[in-house]
């Protein structure tokens with residue numbers, strides 16, 4: 111079976127590509143290296159350095175004829191989406207439509223889409239978890255594009271019978287996450303602490319997030335190649351951790367002794383996000399296996415070595 115992984119040079123896409131290759135899939139990667147890295151690409155896959163907006167993508171589909179497409183390429187910077195909403199929509203919406211049109215023309219059996227439970231749902235009250243039917247209230251252009259693509263997938267399913275699975279990720283962390291980006295607090299904290307620099311916490315650090323390890327996200331993606339037809343599925347852990355608590359856990363693992371810099375909270379930031387994953391558990395026959403303590407320890411080890419474990 112052949113699978114095209116868009117964004118396969120990035121954090122999640124490259125971890126997924128490695129696993130797919132291990133499972134015996136024929137993997138094709140498309141990435142323009144906007145934030146992805148060439149060294150992340152598995153040499154056993156075929157790499158095309160291309161933009162998902164490129165009209166010539168049709169030649170790639172014609173040549174490769176993938177059975178599945180795992181769509182991970184995106185402009186992922188929320189702040190950039192606010193500053194440059196046109197660029198954000200060009201990549202995340204028009205680029206995706208370019209992919210979907212090719213999927214339709216070349217008979218792709220299934221598209222798995224990397225959506226975001228972290229940005230689609232609004233505030234989730236303490237003690238509660240957002241199920242997939244929780245009201246969607248994206249508050250950034252980035253979040254709006256994720257919702258918009260979900261609607262396009264429904265359109266392609268209803269109109270052309272093209273199957274999809276929408277995976278709404280919580281906050282993903284793990285090896286190869288960019289420690290220099292705007293998002294990815296785990297990678298940012300680890301990188302700073304290892305360099306003995308003081309990480310910054312925005313607000314009082316009481317914001318809670320559902321942190322899921324990339325290894326578990328990869329497993330969910332594998333299941334989604336044969337299960338969960340035309341469903342939206344939350345992929346998280348149902349466990350929330352405050353930024354302050356995350357800081358303390360990493361401090362302990364790394365042996366970092368300084369206190370964090372506290373600065374003003376970022377406007378529009380949610381106080382709490384937590385995903386209900388019962389639907390993914392039952393439809394994908396999947397459950398997260400790595401708890402935060404183990405996942406963080408492995409991620410620290412990865413960054414300490416400065417390369418793959």
Ligand SMILES: NC(=O)c1ccc[n+]([C@@H]2O[C@H](COP(=O)([O-])OP(=O)(O)OC[C@H]3O[C@@H](n4cnc5c(N)ncnc54)[C@H](O)[C@@H]3O)[C@@H](O)[C@H]2O)c1
Nearest residue numbers: 117120121122142143144145146161162183184224226282
């Ligand atoms: N990391 C998270 O916590 C998280 C949470 C929810 C959803 N997601 C989604 O998962 C996907 C992967 O995210 P990630 O964290 O691995 O980010 P990432 O930035 O590491 O990966 C995105 C990849 O897409 C590539 N790309 C960007 N624009 C492109 C374009 N125009 N053409 C071709 N390639 C392009 C980048 O070079 C990069 O390799 C994204 O769609 C993101 O929105 C991530």
